[in-house]
Structure formats: C-alpha cells, structure tokens
Amino acid sequence: MVAAAIPQFRPGGQPAHHLSEELLLAYATGGLSEAVALVAAAHLTLCPSCRAELARAQAIGGALVEATPPVAMQAGALDRLLARLDQPAPPAEERLTAGSRDRDIPGPLRAYLPADAENLPWRKVIAGLYEYKLDLPGHQGMASLLRIIPGKAMPQHTHRGHEMTLVLRGDFDDKTGHYGAGDLALTDDTVDHQPVAGAHADCIALAVTDAPLKLTGTFGRLLNPFIRF
Amino acid sequence: MDPTSPDTTRDLFADLVAAIAAGRDRAAFVKLFEHFAPRVKSYLMRLGCQAAEADELAQESLLAVWQKAATFDRRQSAVSTWLFTIARNKRIDAIRRARRPELDPEDPALVPATPEQADQILQAAQSARQLHTAIAGLPEDQRELLVLAFFQEKSHSDIAVATGLPLGTVKSRIRLAMQRLRAVIEER
Numbered sequence: 192m193v194a195a196a197i198p199q200f201r202p203g204g205q206p207a208h209h210l211s212e213e214l215l216l217a218y219a220t221g222g223l224s225e226a227v228a229l230v231a232a233a234h235l236t237l238c239p240s241c242r243a244e245l246a247r248a249q250a251i252g253g254a255l256v257e258a259t260p261p262v263a264m265q266a267g268a269l270d271r272l273l274a275r276l277d278q279p280a281p282p283a284e285e286r287l288t289a290g291s292r293d294r295d296i297p298g299p300l301r302a303y304l305p306a307d308a309e310n311l312p313w314r315k316v317i318a319g320l321y322e323y324k325l326d327l328p329g330h331q332g333m334a335s336l337l338r339i340i341p342g343k344a345m346p347q348h349t350h351r352g353h354e355m356t357l358v359l360r361g362d363f364d365d366k367t368g369h370y371g372a373g374d375l376a377l378t379d380d381t382v383d384h385q386p387v388a389g390a391h392a393d394c395i396a397l398a399v400t401d402a403p404l405k406l407t408g409t410f411g412r413l414l415n416p417f418i419r420f
Numbered sequence: 421m422d423p424t425s426p427d428t429t430r431d432l433f434a435d436l437v438a439a440i441a442a443g444r445d446r447a448a449f450v451k452l453f454e455h456f457a458p459r460v461k462s463y464l465m466r467l468g469c470q471a472a473e474a475d476e477l478a479q480e481s482l483l484a485v486w487q488k489a490a491t492f493d494r495r496q497s498a499v500s501t502w503l504f505t506i507a508r509n510k511r512i513d514a515i516r517r518a519r520r521p522e523l524d525p526e527d528p529a530l531v532p533a534t535p536e537q538a539d540q541i542l543q544a545a546q547s548a549r550q551l552h553t554a555i556a557g558l559p560e561d562q563r564e565l566l567v568l569a570f571f572q573e574k575s576h577s578d579i580a581v582a583t584g585l586p587l588g589t590v591k592s593r594i595r596l597a598m599q600r601l602r603a604v605i606e607e608r
C-alpha cells in the first residue's frame with residue numbers, strides 16, 4: 192500500500208535546476224548512454240530554458256558540420272540513392288506509449304512505464320520509500336522511479352559515480368537546495384546527502400546513477416545489502 | 421559582418437528542401453546531396469565511424485531528408501542543423517539496439533516556453549550562417565576543443581587526458597568558445 196494519494200498536477204513555474212553544459216552538449220551530439228539520455232530528454236520536456244540551450248547547441252553542431260572539410264562519397268553513392276527515392280518511405284516511427292497515460296510524465300519516460308504512476312508495481316525499499324526499476328538492459332548503475340512519502344528522509348548516501356535525480360511530482364530538499372517538479376539534481380562522489388521529501392505530497396523522482404549508491408548513515412549501512420540499488 | 425544582410429546560404433538550402441516537399445524535385449535533392457553528404461560523412465568519420473559505414477549513414481541521412489522534407493520547418497531550424505540531428509540519430513540507431521530517448525516537441529507533458537524563450541529558440545535556428553563565420557573566427561585552441569567536444573563525444577576529462585591540458589583549461593576554453601558563439605546567436 193502506498194501511503195498518500197499522488198497529486199495529479201504539477202505546480203506551475205519552470206525548473207530552477209538544470210542540465211550542465213557538458214551534459215547538454217553530450218545530449219545534442221548523441222554521446223549519452225540510454226539511461227542518461229532518458230533523464231536529459233525528460234528534463235528537456237519540462238524545461239524550456241534548457242530547450243533554448245539545446246537549440247543553440249544544435250545550431251552550433253550544424254554549423255560545425257557545415258564547416259567540416261568534406262570527405263568524398265563512394266563512387267556511385269548518389270546513383271544508388273536516387274534509385275531508392277521512389278521506394279515507399281518506411282512508416283512514421285511509432286511513438287512508444289507503453290502503459291502510462293499520465294499527461295505530466297515526460298513522453299521519453301512514459302515509454303518505459305507499463306502503467307500510470309499510481310498503478311506501477313512499486314516495490315517497498317524501506318518504510319515510506321518505494322522503487323520501480325526501469326528496464327534498461329546493460330545499464331550498470333541505478334535507473335528507477337523513486338516514490339517518497341511526505342516528509343520522509345531518504346537514507347543518507349554518497350555515490351561512487353554521478354547521480355541524476357529529476358523530480359516529476361512533489362518536491363524534496365537536501366543540503367544542496369530545494370528541488371520541485373522539473374528540477375534536476377546532479378551530484379557526484381563529493382556529495383554526501385540525505386534528501387527529504389516535501390511535507391505536502393509524495394515525491395516521485397527519476398533517479399539514475401552511473402554506479403551503485405553507497406549508503407553512509409548508520410541506518411544506511413545496515414540496510415545496504417538489502418537495498419541493492 | 422552586416423547582421424541585416426540576407427541569409428542567402430540558409431535560404432538556398434531551405435528552398436531546396438521546400439522544392440522536394442512541394443514537387444519531389446530530384447534536381448534539388450542532387451544539390452543537397454552534393455553539398456551535405458560529403459560533410460555528413462566527414463562528421464560521422466570524426467565521430468568514429470569507418471569510411472564505409474559513414475558513407476552508408478550519410479546516404480541514409482540524405483534519404484531521410486527526401487522522405488521527411490514535408491516536416492522540415494525552416495523557421496525552426498537551418499538545414500545544416502536538421503541534418504546534424506538526423507545524422508546523430510542514424511548513428512545512435514546503428515551502434516546500439518537500445519531505445520533512443522528523445523525530446524518530442526508534440527509531447528503533451530511539454531512545459532511551454534515563454535515568448536522570450538521561444539524567441540531565443542528561433543534566434544538559434546536562424547543564426548546558422550553567422551555561426552559558420554564565427555566558428556571560422558574562433559582562436560585555434562578554442563575551435564579545436566569545441567570540435568573535440570562536439571565531434572568526438574569526449575567528456576571534458578577525456579579531452580584533458582587526450583590533449584594533456586589541465587581539466588580547468590579544457591573547461592574554460594570550451595566555455596569561452598560556447599559563450600562567443602552564443603553571443604553571435606543572441607546578437608541576431
């Protein structure tokens with residue numbers, strides 16, 4: 192059982208915590224892993240100012256392609272291609288809709304969810320903290336939706352690599368700041384933190400790490416072998 | 421450069437795409453192919469594709485231009501920018517079978533841009549030619565690092581290792597280059 196109803200709205204306003212320049216550039220060039228690209232695409236859906244940055248990065252990428260010294264195509268490439276022009280185009284890419292119809296969950300993420308957030312098979316991690324693991328074959332770290340009941344503190348933890356946490360509903364605080372819907376918290380192994388969910392609603396967040404979490408609090412150490420983030 | 425001068429390069433390429441959309445214009449396609457295919461191939465080779473694969477993916481990218489010409493919006497993107505993202509996607513799809521999470525402009529969850537932000541996006545789209553000039557005018561050390569970051573998909577720390585430069589220098593040069601180019605976009 193999940194303790195509190197999930198509010199079906201995302202409070203207005205735009206995110207205050209954004210993709211780093213490096214991540215944005217890597218998204219633009221296609222250099223991110225599937226899991227990290229998922230977080231980036233989901234944040235971009237919720238963040239017009241990062242979309243403006245992306246448009247700039249893509250324009251620069253286009254200009255760099257334009258400026259690159261051309262490499263001659265193989266002999267006959269144009270003729271082979273011209274011969275294919277009259278073949279019917281493949282059907283437009285199907286949008287992956289999966290099972291979630293939540294209109295506030297970014298489309299790139301909905302594609303990974305079998306049901307609405309309310310009906311996901313949440314697994315209890317500890318009292319007040321629930322997890323739904325995304326199916327991301329080959330991903331080394333954690334890639335999950337986390338759901339934290341109001342006022343609940345996550346186990347204190349640090350990371351061996353990087354952690355990206357995108358708030359989808361509700362909000363949380365940790366010593367690095369306040370994070371509401373659309374905000375992206377980026378932490379690395381220098382940050383030992385303990386996010387606490389806001390008092391008024393469940394906090395649902397997409398959390399992706401490139402290495403397993405390392406729990407640091409007393410409670411955390413005790414739980415570590417069981418959590419298997 | 422006179423910012424009021426007509427952006428003829430962009431217009432020409434966008435006109436060619438429009439001719440394909442309107443009348444399946446093969447001559448227009450040949451012109452686009454001749455200009456862009458060798459550049460897209462070069463870009464893909466810099467990203468690490470072998471020559472034959474880069475050739476194949478460049479052909480697929482141009483085929484996508486033919487097939488999707490009707491969806492191209494010249495106000496939202498320069499043809500070079502469009503091809504940059506098409507080639508990016510073709511390459512991701514070729515190297516991994518995994519899904520490719522992607523921003524969808526039609527997503528019902530999309531948080532709308534303010535008019536000012538929408539303006540910034542249009543400015544970026546319409547600055548292709550000025551950017552081309554500005555990139556040519558960047559100091560060599562900045563341009564090199566920008567190309568590494570864009571074309572070799574190296575993280576800033578990888579670039580630091582590859583070039584022997586301190587990480588701080590790599591970060592600050594890339595930031596300087598990006599700031600200069602951003603200023604070009606914003607001055608439009």
